Amino acid sequence: xxxxxxxxxxxxxxxxxxxxxxxxxxxxxxxxxxxxxxxxxxxxxxxxxxxxxxxxxxxxxxxxxxxxxxxxxxxxxxxxxxxxxxxxxxxxxxxxxxxxxxxxxxxxxxxxxxxxxxxxxxxxxxxxxxxxxxxxxxxxxxxxxxxxxxxxxxxxxxxxxxxxxxxxxxxxxxxxxxxxxxxxxxxxxxxxxxxxxxxxxxxxxxxxxxxxxxxxxxxxxxxxxxxxxxxxxxxxxxxxxxxxxxxxxxxxxxxxxxxxxxxxxxxxxxxxxxxxxxxxxxxxxxxxxxxxxxxxxxxxxxxxxxxxxxxxxxxxxxxxxxxxxxxxxxxxxxxxxxxxxxxxxxxxxxxxxxxxxxxxxxxxxxxxxxxxxxxxxxxxxxxxxxxxxxxxxxxxxxxxxxxxxxxxxxxxxxxxxxxxxxxxxxxxxxxxxxxxxxxxxxxxxxxxxxxxxxxxxxxxxxxxxxxxxxxxxxxxxxxxxxxxxxxxxxxxxxxxxxxxxxxxxxxxxxxxxxxxxxxxxxxxxxxxxxxxxxxxxxxxxxxxxxxxxxxxxxxxxxxxxxxxxxxxxxxxxxxxxxxxxxxxxxx
Numbered sequence: 001x002x003x004x005x006x007x008x009x010x011x012x013x014x015x016x017x018x019x020x021x022x023x024x025x026x027x028x029x030x031x032x033x034x035x036x037x038x039x040x041x042x043x044x045x046x047x048x049x050x051x052x053x054x055x056x057x058x059x060x061x062x063x064x065x066x067x068x069x070x071x072x073x074x075x076x077x078x079x080x081x082x083x084x085x086x087x088x089x090x091x092x093x094x095x096x097x098x099x100x101x102x103x104x105x106x107x108x109x110x111x112x113x114x115x116x117x118x119x120x121x122x123x124x125x126x127x128x129x130x131x132x133x134x135x136x137x138x139x140x141x142x143x144x145x146x147x148x149x150x151x152x153x154x155x156x157x158x159x160x161x162x163x164x165x166x167x168x169x170x171x172x173x174x175x176x177x178x179x180x181x182x183x184x185x186x187x188x189x190x191x192x193x194x195x196x197x198x199x200x201x202x203x204x205x206x207x208x209x210x211x212x213x214x215x216x217x218x219x220x221x222x223x224x225x226x227x228x229x230x231x232x233x234x235x236x237x238x239x240x241x242x243x244x245x246x247x248x249x250x251x252x253x254x255x256x257x258x259x260x261x262x263x264x265x266x267x268x269x270x271x272x273x274x275x276x277x278x279x280x281x282x283x284x285x286x287x288x289x290x291x292x293x294x295x296x297x298x299x300x301x302x303x304x305x306x307x308x309x310x311x312x313x314x315x316x317x318x319x320x321x322x323x324x325x326x327x328x329x330x331x332x333x334x335x336x337x338x339x340x341x342x343x344x345x346x347x348x349x350x351x352x353x354x355x356x357x358x359x360x361x362x363x364x365x366x367x368x369x370x371x372x373x374x375x376x377x378x379x380x381x382x383x384x385x386x387x388x389x390x391x392x393x394x395x396x397x398x399x400x401x402x403x404x405x406x407x408x409x410x411x412x413x414x415x416x417x418x419x420x421x422x423x424x425x426x427x428x429x430x431x432x433x434x435x436x437x438x439x440x441x442x443x444x445x446x447x448x449x450x451x452x453x454x455x456x457x458x459x460x461x462x463x464x465x466x467x468x469x470x471x472x473x474x475x476x477x478x479x480x481x482x483x484x485x486x487x488x489x490x491x492x493x494x495x496x497x498x499x500x501x502x503x504x505x506x507x508x509x510x511x512x513x514x515x516x517x518x519x520x521x522x523x524x525x526x527x528x529x530x531x532x533x534x535x536x537x538x539x540x541x542x543x544x545x546x547x548x549x550x551x552x553x554x555x556x557x558x559x560x561x562x563x564x565x566x567x568x569x570x571x572x573x574x575x576x577x578x579x580x581x582x583x584x585x586x587x
Contacts, residue, residue: 015052019045020276035134036374038276042283049288068233068247069267071132071161075251076264086155093152093320094159097334101128101312108308113301118174122348123362125167127305131338131370132157133278138333138377149326153333158248164340168347175351193239197232197246201253209263213565221565222266228254229267265502278339286367290360302365306335332380336373337366393436396449396460401427404465404492406451406481408439411497411518412471416444429460452480454488467493473518475499475506482510501556508560524548 019041027037045052105124109115115123135157139150205228212224229247236246254263291298313334317327342363349359403419405412408430419426429449430436439446449456451472462468462485470481478496485494498504498515507515524545531541555570 015045016277016280020280024276034276035137035279036371038279039283039371042280043286043288044283045280046284046286068243069229072229072232072247072251073264073267075248075253076255086151086158089152089155090159093316094156096320097156097313097316098128098160098163100316101309104308104312105305108304109301112304113297119354119358121174122171122344122354123358124305125170126341126344126362127309127337127366127369129160129163129167129338129340129344130157130334131336131373132161133339134336134370134373135333138374149322149330152322153330156334160338161248161340164343167344171344171347171351171353174348174353176353190239193235194249197235197249198253201232201250205250205254216565221263225263225266228263282339282367282370285363286371287360287364290364291368294361298361298364298368301361302368305337305365306369310335328380328383332377333373335376336369338370341366392440393433393448396427396429396447396456398459399427399447399461400464401425401461402465403427403467403469404429404457404460404462405469405471406430407470407472407497408435408444408446409471409473411473412469413439413444415469415471415497427461427465429456452477452484454484457481457484457488462489462492465489465492467495470494470496472497473499475503478503479506479510482507482512486511501559504556505559508556520552 020038023041023044024034024037027040028034043049102121102125105127106117106121107124109120109123110117113120135153139153208228209221209224212220228250232246232250233243234246237243310331314327314331317330318324322330345354345359345362348354349356354362402425405416405419405426405428408416408428412428412430416426416428428439428444428446429451430439430446431448431450433448436446436448447460449460451457451460451470468481468485468489470478470485472478472481475498478498482494482496485492494512494514496507496512496515498507498517500517504515504517527548528541528545531544532538536544551570555566555568558566558570
C-alpha cells in the first residue's frame, strides 16, 4: 500500500516536471518567455485537454506558496528605511491607480454587460488586482526591480495586496447570507497579529538565525528560513490577511540581517519550483468548455476589461509624471488580473454575491489575461523599442587577438591599460553603442558584440585567444560567458570580474582560473591609508594588509568548499560595545 501511494505521488510529479522541462525552454527559445511556457504546459495536462489532472484547484492552492516565498525574497531586498521611503508611492500612486481602476471597471461591467451593481463591482475589483507573480517575475528577469520605475510597480503591487483585506470586507457586507458579527474584534485581532509579526521579526529573527548558525549545519538554516516564511504566512492567513503580505513583512524585517544572503540562497530553489508549479496550475485551471460555450462574452469582457484598465494605468502614470515610454511600459505589465482575484471571486460566490457561472466566467477571463500578458509585453517592447544608430560602429567579425576583452566600462578600461602599455594584441567588444562611440573619441577601437552569444565570441577571435577577460558588471551574463568559454574555448585562460563574494565563489566552483572582486583592491588600499593617517609605520601597514589578504583568500577557499558561513572565524570582528554599568552594578 505504501509503495502504491508513493507511486501515485511520484507519477504526477514526473508528468509536471516533464512537460515543464520541454515547454519552458521551447517557449523561451521562441522568445515567448517562461511564464507562457508554464501556462501552455499546464493547459496541456489539465482537465480541458489531456485530462491528466482533474483537481487543478488543489494544486493551485498548494503552489501559492511560491508566490508567498517570492514576496519574502522581494522583502529581503527592501530594507525598512527603503520601504518607509516608498510610503508615498504605495499609498499615493497605488491608491489612485487601484481606486480609479475599480471605478472604471465596475462602470464598464454595469453599462456594457448589464451586470448588477454588486456583481459589476466584484468583477471589476478582481480584475484590478494584478498578478504579483507575473509582474515580479518579469521585473526580476529584466533586472528592473531596483530601478525607479520598477519600484513604482512594486509599490502598486504592495497596495493591491493590501486591498484584498478591505475588498473581502466589502464582499461580507454585500453578502445576503452572512454579515460579519463583531467586525471590530476581527480588525483588532488582525492588527494585533500584524504587530506581533513585526515585533518578532524585528527583535527575534536575528538571534534565532544566530542560534541556528552555531550548529554550522546548512540544512538547519534552510529549515529555519522555511519556518519563518511559512510561519509568517500562516499567521496572516489565520487572521484573514494576505499570506504573501506576511512573508513580505518578514523579509523586510530580515533585510538588514547579516544572514540575508544565506537565507535568500536557501529559499531560492523552493521559490523557483513552486512559482513554476503555480503557473502550471493557472494553466490547468483554464476551463476551455466555458470559453467554447460563451466565447463571445468571454472575448468581449476580456477586451473591454483590458482596455479600461490600460487606459487608467496609462493615465495615472502620465498624470503623476512618468514619460510616455514609461507609462506604456507599465501599462503593458498591469493589463492582467491576478491570483488574488480567485480569492475574491470565491468569497463572493460563497456569500451569494455572485453565482457559480459568474465565478467561472470571471476566473476564466483573469486566467486568459495572465496568459496573454507575456505576449502583450513582447509586443509592447517591440513597439517601444527605439532603434539605436549603429553609424560609425563596426560589428565584431573575423577578429584576432591574443586577448579578448569583453566589456569596456570603467573596469574594462582600466584593465586594458597594462596590456596596451606592453603592445599586447587586444580585441575589445562591448554591446553599448554609446560607450563604443565614447571610446572612439579617445582613440580606442572597440567593436560591437554581445559576449553572451557563442557566434559573437567566435567572430571576436575567442577560438584563437590565449586569454578571455570578462569585465562586464552583470553576474548572470558573466556566468553565461564563462560557461560558453569553458566548453567551447578551453585553450583560453579565463580572467573574470566578479560582482561580490558570492559571485566569486560561483565562478571558482565553475572552474575559472582567476577572478577578482571589483571593489576588493580599492578597499584594501583605503583601509591601508586609514592606518597611515593614524600614524602607523609602513611596515605595520604592509603586515596588516598581507594578513587580511591571506585571511580573505583562506576564507574564500573555505566558502568554495562549504557555504556562505564557512570561514567566518577568519574575519576581524568588532564586537558590540558593552552597555554602561548602572549604579547597582558598580560596587
